[in-house]
Structures are given as structure tokens and as C-alpha cells.
Amino acid sequence: MKKIIFYIIVALLIVGAVFYMTNKSFVLGRVGMSFANKPVDAATTDSVGNVAKDGKRVLVAYFSWGGNTRKLAQSIHRQVGGDIIEIRPVKPYPEGYKATVKVVKQELDSGTLPEINVAKVDMKDYDTILVGYPIWFHREPLVVEKFLRSIDTTGKTILPFATSGGSPIEASVTTISKAAPNAKLGDALLANDKGLVNPWLKKYNLIK
Numbered sequence: 336m337k338k339i340i341f342y343i344i345v346a347l348l349i350v351g352a353v354f355y356m357t358n359k360s361f362v363l364g365r366v367g368m369s370f371a372n373k374p375v376d377a378a379t380t381d382s383v384g385n386v387a388k389d390g391k392r393v394l395v396a397y398f399s400w401g402g403n404t405r406k407l408a409q410s411i412h413r414q415v416g417g418d419i420i421e422i423r424p425v426k427p428y429p430e431g432y433k434a435t436v437k438v439v440k441q442e443l444d445s446g447t448l449p450e451i452n453v454a455k456v457d458m459k460d461y462d463t464i465l466v467g468y469p470i471w472f473h474r475e476p477l478v479v480e481k482f483l484r485s486i487d488t489t490g491k492t493i494l495p496f497a498t499s500g501g502s503p504i505e506a507s508v509t510t511i512s513k514a515a516p517n518a519k520l521g522d523a524l525l526a527n528d529k530g531l532v533n534p535w536l537k538k539y540n541l542i543k
């Protein structure tokens with residue numbers, strides 16, 4: 336009898352472990368962060384040379400470490416059309432959360448903007464740039480600042496959108512406006528509540 340109970344417990348532990356491994360991102364997503372997803376190759380997510388719906392010239396440019404912002408950016412791109420590119424650090428961030436926090440703190444302390452790898456696009460092709468990112472230490476990640484400083488945003492409408500573990504988006508708006516001083520900065524959207532996305536896109540006539 337004892338042996339049977341032992342085997343049942345072992346079987347339950349194996350089933351539990353398999354469930355946890357296959358649903359890791361879901362389980363961790365519940366606590367506001369997704370550790371399991373790793374960035375996929377930009378070639379599979381970048382899409383350039385498209386005209387947005389209604390003939391508008393729109394670019395979605397995003398950075399994502401864990402996948403939350405990528406999902407959001409892709410969903411916005413599906414609705415709006417136009418082009419989408421991923422901003423990727425030349426030196427990828429570590430896979431683990433703690434290690435990433437350590438690297439990001441060092442970057443912020445040193446004040447050096449990391450080198451980025453991003454599809455070459457001609458900014459003349461766009462009127463509106465939707466810039467997506469996770470909130471990192473209350474602001475946009477430095478790779479996003481690097482991207483904005485490396486393109487000509489003069490006269491472009493920039494619409495920032497972000498996901499976070501709860502922090503607001505406002506501090507990132509201040510740093511973005513310094514990185515793109517000649518752009519027209521629209522309302523920034525913290526999209527932790529997905530229901531806010533469509534009204535925001537409608538406000539800028541990006542969807543009907």
C-alpha cells in the first residue's frame with residue numbers, strides 16, 4: 336500500500352513539473368513579468384515596405400525583453416498596418432531577470448547608450464512612429480533612447496506605448512522628448528490594460 340502511495344506521489348510530482356515547464360511564461364506572467372520568452376529573430380517580426388491602412392505612413396518600432404511589448408506591438412501593427420521593426424541590442428541582455436537588472440543598472444550608471452541592431456528604414460517614408468517598450472527603472476530602456484537619437488524625428492509624430500509591472504509611463508515621456516526634441520509627441524499609452532489601445536489608436540485616426 337505504502338509503495339502505491341509513493342508511486343502516486345512521484346507521478347503527481349512529474350505531472351506538476353511538466354505542467355510548470357510548459358506554462359512557465361503564463362505562471363510568471365501572473366506576477367507581471369514574463370521571463371520565459373526569448374526574442375525571436377528580427378527577420379521573423381520585422382516587416383517593411385508596406386503602406387498602412389488608409390494610406391497613412393506609419394512605423395511601429397519596439398523593444399521587448401520578455402515578449403509582452405512584442406505581443407502588443409505586433410497586435411498594434413496588425414490593426415494599423417504599415418511597417419514594424421524591432422530594436423535589438425547588439426549585445427543581447429541576459430536571459431535571467433536578476434542578471435538583466437544588474438546589466439541595466441550598470442548601463443544607467445555609466446550613461447552610455449548601448450549599440451543597437453535595427454532594420455535600416457528611411458524615416459522620410461513615415462509621418463507617424465509608434466514607439467513601444469517595457470518600462471525599465473521608470474523610464475524607456477536605453478536602447479530606445481539610442482534608436483530615437485539615431486534617426487531624424489524632425490516633424491514626425493511620435494506615439495509612445497509601453498507595458499510595465501505597474502509603474503506609470505510619464506517619466507519616459509520626459510526622456511523621449513529630450514531624445515527627439517523636434518518631433519511632435521502625442522499622448523503616451525501605458526497599455527497594461529489592453530482595452531485602452533483601440534481608443535488611443537482611434538484618437539490618432541490610425542484605426543476606424
Ligand SMILES: Cc1cc2nc3c(=O)[nH]c(=O)nc-3n(C[C@H](O)[C@H](O)[C@H](O)COP(=O)(O)O)c2cc1C
Pocket residue numbers: 367368369398399400401402403404405432435436439468469470471472473474498499500501502503
Ligand atoms: C530590467 C527591468 C527593469 C524593470 N523596471 C520596471 C519598473 O521600473 N517599473 C515597472 O513597473 N516594471 C518594471 N519592469 C517590468 C517590465 O516593465 C514589465 O514586466 C514589462 O511588461 C516587460 O515587457 P517585455 O516583456 O516586453 O520586456 C522591469 C523589468 C526589467 C527586466
